[in-house]
Every structure is written in C-alpha cells, then in structure tokens.
Amino acid sequence: xxxxxxxxxxxxxxxxxxxVEQRLSSQELLHGNFLHAFRDTVRLPDGNEASRxxxxxxxxxxxxxxLGDGRLVLERQxxxxxxxxxxxxxxxxxxxxxxxxxxxxxxxxxETGYSAALWARAGVMHPVISYSTxxxxxxxxxxxxxxxxxxxxxxxxDVLTATPAELLQGCRDGSxxxxxxxxxxxxxxxxLSGAWxxxxxxxxxxxxx
Amino acid sequence: xxxxxxxxxxxxxxxxxxxVEQRLSSQELLHGNFLHAFRDTVRLPDGNEASRxxxxxxxxxxxxxxLGDGRLVLERQxxxxxxxxxxxxxxxxxxxxxxxxxxxxxxxxxETGYSAALWARAGVMHPVISYSTxxxxxxxxxxxxxxxxxxxxxxxxDVLTATPAELLQGCRDGSxxxxxxxxxxxxxxxxLSGAWxxxxxxxxxxxxx
Numbered sequence: 001x002x003x004x005x006x007x008x009x010x011x012x013x014x015x016x017x018x019x020v021e022q023r024l025s026s027q028e029l030l031h032g033n034f035l036h037a038f039r040d041t042v043r044l045p046d047g048n049e050a051s052r053x054x055x056x057x058x059x060x061x062x063x064x065x066x067l068g069d070g071r072l073v074l075e076r077q078x079x080x081x082x083x084x085x086x087x088x089x090x091x092x093x094x095x096x097x098x099x100x101x102x103x104x105x106x107x108x109x110x111e112t113g114y115s116a117a118l119w120a121r122a123g124v125m126h127p128v129i130s131y132s133t134x135x136x137x138x139x140x141x142x143x144x145x146x147x148x149x150x151x152x153x154x155x156x157x158d159v160l161t162a163t164p165a166e167l168l169q170g171c172r173d174g175s176x177x178x179x180x181x182x183x184x185x186x187x188x189x190x191x192l193s194g195a196w197x198x199x200x201x202x203x204x205x206x207x208x209x
Numbered sequence: 210x211x212x213x214x215x216x217x218x219x220x221x222x223x224x225x226x227x228x229v230e231q232r233l234s235s236q237e238l239l240h241g242n243f244l245h246a247f248r249d250t251v252r253l254p255d256g257n258e259a260s261r262x263x264x265x266x267x268x269x270x271x272x273x274x275x276l277g278d279g280r281l282v283l284e285r286q287x288x289x290x291x292x293x294x295x296x297x298x299x300x301x302x303x304x305x306x307x308x309x310x311x312x313x314x315x316x317x318x319x320e321t322g323y324s325a326a327l328w329a330r331a332g333v334m335h336p337v338i339s340y341s342t343x344x345x346x347x348x349x350x351x352x353x354x355x356x357x358x359x360x361x362x363x364x365x366x367d368v369l370t371a372t373p374a375e376l377l378q379g380c381r382d383g384s385x386x387x388x389x390x391x392x393x394x395x396x397x398x399x400x401l402s403g404a405w406x407x408x409x410x411x412x413x414x415x416x417x418x
Contacts, residue, residue, distance in 0.1 A: 016294050019287040019365050030239045030246060034262040035340060037244055042289060045365050053243040054290035055264070055340070078228040079338040080251060081263035085225050086338055123381075127388040128337045129288040129295055131244060131264070135386075156228050156254050171395060172332075172405050177344075179336040182392035186380060189398070196381050 018045050021052070029053065057134035061104040062091040062180050064122075064188055065114055065141040072167055072188075073112050073144070077157040087170060088178045091136065104139040105203065112159045113149035116141035120198035122191075125183045136180050138187060140198055164188055227254050230261070238262065266343035270313040271300040271389050273331075273397055274323055274350040281376055281397075282321050282353070286366040296379060297387045300345065313348040314412065321368045322358035325350035329407035331400075334392045345389050347396060349407055373397055 021042040030037040036056045044050050065073040072089075079086045092107035094100070101119060108114050122138040149159070162170075170176035171185050190196035230251040239246040245265045253259050274282040281298075288295045301316035303309070310328060317323050331347040358368070371379075379385035380394050399405035 016285075016287070019285065019294055019367065021287055021289050029241055029244070032238055032246070032248060032262045033260055035238070035246055035264070037239060037241070037246065039241060040289070044363055046363075048363060050363050051242055052289040053241045055244070076225075076228065078225070078230055079335075080230050080249070080261040081340060081342050082335050082338050082344070085228055086335070088338075123383050124386050125388045125391055126288075126291050126295070126386050128341065128343070129291050129297075129387055131290060131341075132337065133290050134337070135291070136388075154253055154257060154259050158228065168399075172399065174332050177333050177335050178338055179334045179345075179388045179392055182334055182395055183388055186391055186395040186398070189395070190377075190381070 020045065021050070024049065053131065055132040055134070057093075057132050058096070059094045059100075060091055060134060060136045061094065061100055061107060061139060062089050062136050062184055063104050063108045063139050063141050064089055064184050065108060065112070065116060065144060067144055067161060071161040071163055073108075073114055074160050074162055074167070075111060075157045076160060086178050086181075087176050088181050089184045091180060100137045101139070104137070104141070108141060109147070110150045110152070111155075111157065113147045114141075114144045115147060115203075117143035117145070117203050118200045119203055120200045122187045122196075122198060125180065127179050138184060140187075140191070140200075142200075164192055229254065230259075233258065262340065264341040264343070266302075266341050267305070268303045268309075268344045268346070269300055270303065270309055270316060270346045270348060271298050271393055272313050272317045272348050272350050273298055273393050274317060274321070274325060274353060276353055276370065280370040280372055282317075282323055283369050283371055283376070284320060284366045285369060295387050295390075296385050297390050298393045300389060309346045310348070313346070313350070317350060318356070319359045319361070320364075320366060322356045323350075323353045324356060324412075326352035326354075326412050327409045328412055329409045331396045331405075331407060334389065336388050347393060349396075349400065349409075351409075373401055 024041045026038055026040045029039050039051050039053045042050055042052055075088050076085050090108050090111045094103045120140040125136050127134055233250045235247055235249045238248050248260050248262045251259055251261050284297050285294050299317050299320045303312045329349040334345050336343055
C-alpha cells in the first residue's frame with residue numbers, strides 16, 4: 001500500500017478542500033518557561049482570512065501498565081491549572097529527539113520505579129485540538145519489575161494501584177476526569193474484553209524505535 | 210451529607226498536603242484573541258517555589274446525540290493546530306454566564322441543526338490538566354428533530370452520522386484521535402451495554418439549569 005499512499009493522501013486533501021485552512025504567516029506570541037504560543041494567519045476555505053492561536057507542544061506519552069495480578073499502576077498528582085489532585089495513568093513529555101517508546105520507558109521508571117519487559121503501542125490521541133499541537137502516544141506495558149523511582153526536583157506524586165473495575169467505576173462516578181486517562185480507559189476496557197488486540201513487543205527488541 | 214461535606218473536604222486537603230501547591234502570585238503572560246495565559250508562582254509541598262504556566266479557558270460542552278435508529282451525529286472539522294480534519298462529537302465553548310445545558314443545546318443546534326427533547330449529563334472531563342483550566346461537560350441527547358444549522362462566520366464543518374460500532378472501530382484504527390471524542394466513546398460504550406446509566410430529563414423542564 002505504500003506506493004499508493006501519497007495519492008490517497010492527495011485525494012483526501014482534495015476532497016476536504018471545503019474544510020482545510022492554509023497558513024499564510026505565523027507570529028510568536030509567547031515564549032515562556034513552558035508555554036510556547038503562536039498566532040497564525042490562515043486562508044479559510046471561502047478565501048477569507050482568520051487568525052488561529054495555539055500552543056506548540058513537543059508531544060507526550062501515556063503508559064497503561066498492568067501488574068501480574070491485573071492491577072494497574074496509577075498516579076495521584078496535584079494539577080495546578082485545575083486546582084485538584086487527579087488520578088492518572090503515568091505520562092510525560094517527549095525530550096528533544098526522544099523516541100516514543102524510550103520516553104514511555106523513561107517516564108514509567110522515573111515516576112513509578114517500574115520497568116516493563118513487554119510493550120505495545122495502542123494508538124495516539126490529541127488532547128486539545130482547538131489550541132495545541134500536542135499528541136499523546138498510548139502505550140501498554142506488562143511483565144513489570146519494581147524498582148526505585150527518580151522524581152525530578154519539584155515533582156510530587158503518589159503511586160498507587162487499582163483494578164480495572166475500580167478505575168472504570170472512577171470514570172463513571174466522576175473521580176477520574178483526566179481526558180487522557182479516560183481515553184486510556186476506553187483502550188483498556190476493549191483490550192481486556194478481547195474486542196481490541198495489541199501487538200506486544202519485547203523491550204530489548206524495540207529499544208531503538 | 211451536606212453538613213459533613215466541608216469537613217470531608219478539609220480532611221481530604223489535609224491528607225493531600227504532601228501534593229497540593231499554593232498560589233503565591235499570578236502574572237498575565239498573554240491576552241490574545243483566543244489564548245489567555247498566566248504564570249503563577251506557587252509554594253510546593255516541600256516549601257520551595259516554582260512557576261506554573263497555563264491557559265485560562267471558560268469551559269466547554271460536548272454532545273453525544275443519538276438518532277432514533279441509533280446512529281450518532283458527528284462532525285468533520287479541520288483543526289489547524291494538528292493540521293488535519295478530525296472526526297468529533299459536536300462541542301463548543303460556554304458563553305459568559307451561560308449554563309452548561311443551554312450551551313449544549315445551542316451548540317448542537319448551531320453546528321448540526323438538531324434539537325433534542327431529552328438530555329442527560331454524563332459527567333465532566335479535563336482535556337489538558339497540565340496547562341489549561343478547561344473542563345468539558347459531557348451531555349447525551351436523544352429524541353432529535355432536524356432543522357437548519359447556523360454556523361458562525363468563518364466556521365466550516367461537515368455533519369455526518371455513524372453507528373456506534375463504526376465510531377468505536379474508528380477509535381481503534383486511529384481515524385478518531387480527538388481526546389474528548391475518545392472519552393465520549395467510553396461513555397457511549399458503557400451506556401449502550403447497560404453498565405452505566407443516565408438520568409434523562411426533558412429539555413423544557415431543565416431549560417433553567
């Protein structure tokens with residue numbers, strides 16, 4: 001299918017020409033310690049111009065790590081923008097040039113102390129398509145070995161475990177509201193039911209990806 | 210339980226004092242046409258100081274609207290920050306002072322032309338807890354009446370329908386990656402299976418909420 005892919009893409013873009021916006025120019029609005037924001041001028045499908053403001057983000061990973069007894073490795077962390085402690089799957093931003101799996105392995109180890117022998121990439125999600133370039137790669141991990149965690153200075157979080165049923169109950173009753181964790185719960189539920197399958201790879205075989 | 214609630218909240222905050230960050234000061238970084246960003250200085254749990262940069266957002270709603278034959282009302286829309294056309298549940302931002310249900314009704318009507326007689330609030334999600342205050346209220350709608358949509362100037366989107374099975378297949382195969390839509394798919398799957406229940410209300414009875 002590879003030779004046909006560019007043609008298929010071109011055909012799709014043509015079919016979506018009544019929706020697609022073209023960049024005319026780009027202006028940096030903010031280069032903070034964390035937030036990097038831009039305002040682009042775009043050509044709308046009807047020929048008019050509009051501005052689009054958004055945050056540029058390096059991308060991130062999330063890890064759904066399951067212990068031998070089926071329990072999930074979760075975190076509780078204070079999230080300042082929403083002013084509350086959130087229950088989440090472990091996650092973190094890609095370092096410059098870092099591969100997705102390497103990032104997933106690093107973040108799981110640093111934040112929870114666990115290493116995993118088996119990994120599977122489930123998919124990708126875009127958490128905030130209206131004002132950020134961010135994507136989050138969703139990884140499953142199993143065959144876990146506990147170890148020492150290595151939190152960054154100024155990083156405070158609790159590591160805990162819960163059964164899939166407890167996590168799903170939390171999604172239902174409002175104690176889990178983190179968007180990436182809800183998307184992860186969709187994957188988890190369908191993988192556990194057998195409706196969706198994963199392609200597992202050993203950590204060693206994939207360390208270069 | 211109301212008289213005890215403040216005590217329970219205080220006890221929870223005390224129990225989380227090893228996680229919670231306290232605001233010391235706040236500085237506006239950017240007041241754009243859309244993005245409104247701040248940098249706050251916070252006191253960390255260990256007594257040190259750190260800065261937190263985030264976007265202030267008014268909040269939003271998402272609508273999972275189901276036709277009589279079970280098909281879902283969906284949108285295809287170009288999302289400039291991620292440079293692609295995304296398949297999504299209808300959604301939109303709260304106007305100043307607007308109630309959540311009123312916003313859900315307005316957005317569904319404006320973007321798709323549908324009005325719904327029955328509504329149920331499923332829950333809330335936080336799409337981007339590390340750098341935005343945004344929340345998205347998740348609404349289900351049924352008993353739909355088609356009508357004329359009223360898009361804003363400069364708004365371009367396709368309205369389409371899909372079965373729940375088609376939507377879930379899209380979540381699995383990577384053609385649906387919008388975070389709010391994945392979280393909505395988790396709700397949809399569990400409501401349709403009967404695992405999670407909704408509290409339906411008529412549109413008229415709830416117009417003041």
